[in-house]
Amino acid sequence: MAATTLQEPPVTLELAREHGMTDEEYAWMVEKLGRTPTFTELGIYSVMWSEHCSYKNSIAVLKTLPREGDALLVGAGEENAGLVDIGDGLAVAFKIESHNHPSAVEPYQGAATGVGGIQRDIFTMGARPICSLNSLRFGPLDNPRVRYLFDGVVRGIGDYGNSFGVPTVAGEVYFDPSYEGNPLVNAMSVGVVKVGQTASAIATGVGNAVYIVGSATGRDGIHGATFASEEISEASEAKRPSVQVGDPFTEKLLLEATLEAIRAGVVVGIQDMGAAGLTCSSCEMSAKGGAGMELHVDRVPQREAGMTPYEIMLSESQERMLVVCKPEHEETLRAIFEKWDLHAARLGHVTDDGRVKVYWHGELVADVPAEHLVLGGGAPVYHRETRRPAYLDQTAAFDLATVPDLDVADAAPALLQLLGSPNIASKRWVFEQYDTMVRTNTVAGPGPSDAAVVRIKGSRKGLAVKTDCNGRYVYLNPRKGGQIAVAEAARNVVCAGGKPLAITNCLNFGNPYKPEVYWVFKEAVGGMGEACRALGTPVTGGNVSFYNENPTGAVFPTPTIGMLGLVEDVERHTTTAAFQAEGDVILLLSPAAWQHRNDLGGSEYLAALHGLTAGDAPHFVLDEEKAVQEALLGLIRAGLVRSAHDVSDGGLAVCLAESVIFS
Template identity: 55%
Template sequence: MLTVPFSPQEIAAQKLTLAEYDEIVRRLGRHPNRAELGMFGVMWSEHCCYKNSRPLLKQFPTQGPRILVGPGENAGVVDLGNHLHLAFKIESHNHPSAVEPFQGAATGVGGILRDIFTMGARPIALLNSLRFGALEDARTRRLFTGVIAGISHYGNCVGVPTVGGEVYFDSAYTGNPLVNVMALGLMETSEIVKSGAQGIGNPVLYVGSTTGRDGMGGASFASAELSDQSNADRPAVQVGDPFLEKSLIEACLEAFKTGAVIAAQDMGAAGLTCSTSEMAAKGGVGIELDLDRIPVRESGMVPYEYLLSESQERMLFVAQAGREAELIQIFHRWGLHAVVAGTVIAEPMVRILFQGQVAAEIPASALADDTPLYRRALLAEPPEYAQQAWTWSPAQLPEDSVTGITTAREGFQTWTAVLLTLLDSPTIASKQWVYRQYDHQVQNNTVMLPGGADAAIVRLRPVEDSAPHPPTGVAATVDCNPRYVYLHPYTGAKAAVAEAARNLSCVGAEPLAVTDNLNFGSPEKPVGYWQLARACQGIAEACQALKTPVTGG
């Protein structure tokens, strides 16, 4: 009988259940070592493999005449006509922002930008969707100022305009802000760069910044519920460098244009583990990576730390054999690291070498696409809070007259007083005090400034070496009324899609596609799963009715 090398507490620390550990042992035919256990921990998190939400997301429409790339790649891509292709995506950085608001929000911006230029697109605009507790709370004010400063710092320094967004305040978000960032990019390469590794024997290049211990276990952290102990996870928050990312954008786009890059993947959640396993699995091949070749910023790192680090501004490429030096020279010219760190192999494994030995060896599919899947049952009837809310009727409205309104708590108020009270609410009031901190005119393509209309508009200039085209712009918006979604997830989610479409139409734009960002409580809890399931159904039906496919999220 084999002795289990890990205690239940050590397994739980990787956010794995004992049943999942047993499944890991079954797949490997042996117990994992510590590095392998960490790799499974991050890749089997909800954040990376959607083990609870995947069945719900499959109902979204994803095909359409303008859809060039749908879910499954770093970002969706749509055809705007006139040989213009737009990459776009939204994602959250909620938990990191809750414990380290400045860096959590800043690296959220950096991460979404990498998703865009990894496809071969130049980032042209940023938007955000933010939720905070009541501003009367001192901690909320600290979180809010830190998040806004982080967003403005990274976006302003990297030179991508923040052109739109929304901010909502409610005590429900006290201590647990939602920080969602969306990015748009215009394709500059003749071919869309995808992430599936190809070509046995082709070199695997590591490019960008160095690897350190920052961001350790960030994917698992993002999938866990926040608690009073979450501050102990502060090391899980990454640290970004927007000036280095600007160099990385230029170097990557230049490298892609050579035609020597076969596949590319940014190192976001789960770092080297995610990029190697996803690239290998998508290409149906394997990747062998030597950690001794990885540029590091700290000494004494062990494989577990290399593989789970979420240090920012890093990429992994599969290059054409024989053209490594050409690519390395480009990155060195931009002041970035670039090394041949591995090879594409025929055996569909992720094999990690360290100090001349195999430090980890796992089937790529076990980490990337053949991951746990839980099909949970919906509550037999809506939760009690929702049923209680649905009993409301107009008869419960307070008494009113032409002069004002009378409530039990406030007494009589004139309509003028009611209006002033509404305008005093930070959710309703002008957001100029927020967006004035963002540079929304850098690149000189912002047509509709923040606050000027219901959606942002950005001019699309002809890309390099392309034929001139008629004046073209793209409109974008982020929308959701969280109170509606909480009270009735199905109807509220439909309303969010419809609101976004209306706001685009108000600036004369045709709604083309949707990128979703679903911020819900744990789907492992019945109420959380019910809310998520009903909201996904509402999004799916609204997108089908409006013919706006979902390209990812």
């Protein structure tokens, strides 16, 4: 490639290190290009080979998860979201992703853009979002910084979701010292589409036009993917410009324009510009289609003066899409987006050479092989060193007999203390900031239902959806904790009257270069896989968020599960936890071989009343769990159950108390 006249910094190994690349990765890049990269090319490689985009430290482990099922219409990771056939010619697109690092430095915008980004993943596939969920983790509420983060995150989720017009119907909030300084903000979206009317994130057809549509591009979010691929430190506050800024009203326009364009048949391929922006969408679409692209990025609508091609390619400005369409459909495509008062600018066209070529006022500033950049192609894949953490010997050696017995006189005060602990207490302050009823499809929302139930209009069917994970269990027993995370999410869906179909996941862990962290990661994923196979809930995709650490240490390993279930008849089968009538019989449904065990390890009782995180996760057998869930679902469908509530945080005492309170 000829030298450019554009004034860019000379690329050196030291500059590559500053971009988060290792010495080996820099050497691979130079070898593949056959020359020293340009500054723009370095930026492209650094974000595409970041952990956030390449999954280089996790993909080998993720491939061990069950990723096939009769109802799955696309494989895990093949599209922007998972797609599940629910019958009657309908499919559900759903996905969960993290926005942890942005929310740690700018909680309002970090959380808001997390909501916006996951919605785009859904409607980019042609599905209309029908509900949102979230899963949140914070440090103790007596810390002013934690209260600031908590308030900002909840307001960000509420303001964006409410303005966008999709109900936030379910979620979970946990507090623990391990999350202090590094909150977890996981956002999930669910949408419905007719089978056969979906769009794909692919670039095909030599000569087809490539358009950028939606908002103008600014400097917000540059290197956001790289920022998400490193530990949070005192220097992270200086990376506030790496946090994107969202506009839910523009996103609403983009939703309608995108769905109209897909229905009009003018879209060959389309992808949201999320992490790494134009770089990621152009490279991934090209690689998937075995094609290339020629992009003239000076044509990108810009909202800031003096932007460089490096900045334009790496910007993560929100509410933007990359669209491929046939030349004969360009006028229609432009008319649709302009009708919705959105930009639609032609950047170039699809080529057959497999390379993404970036031009700046006619000058070639980047020429990179798409396949070499992407996950599943030439992006690095690492198998990290593992070591069983020493702390597990200490926690496993804990003797529950050292915990004082609870006197009868102290039982009621202890229950009240449990009910008042932040992890069990009502989250009404949170969900009252969310519009849970917009679009009028919410049958069971936050509060008395173990999972949310959302009606599919024009059908008797509904969707039961839930996010769930007990990070304390995973910390104490990673494999069993991973199993329980899947099982409890499925159990919640069953308690609401739904049949679990599939999961999406958001795997929140510490630094993968630490052998103990990677051992826990592999064990937890192994447990998840075992539970998914046993319960028949394949993995449709999701997200890995590493580097959730701060100067005080790593967060609890938190593999958040987003569970999708189908309620065959929302009027007859939807079930809540609230007791319905005096005189109803209260039963504890359990395996036939069940016996009482002193399962206080990792319990909220130990944590809230004794300040302890110790012992083993509760006794758990997958076959028994499956039998209980199948039995309960059968009883609900037979009309024999008036309410159902799973026994989890706080045990049977809290379970019964909550059913009374909900009544």
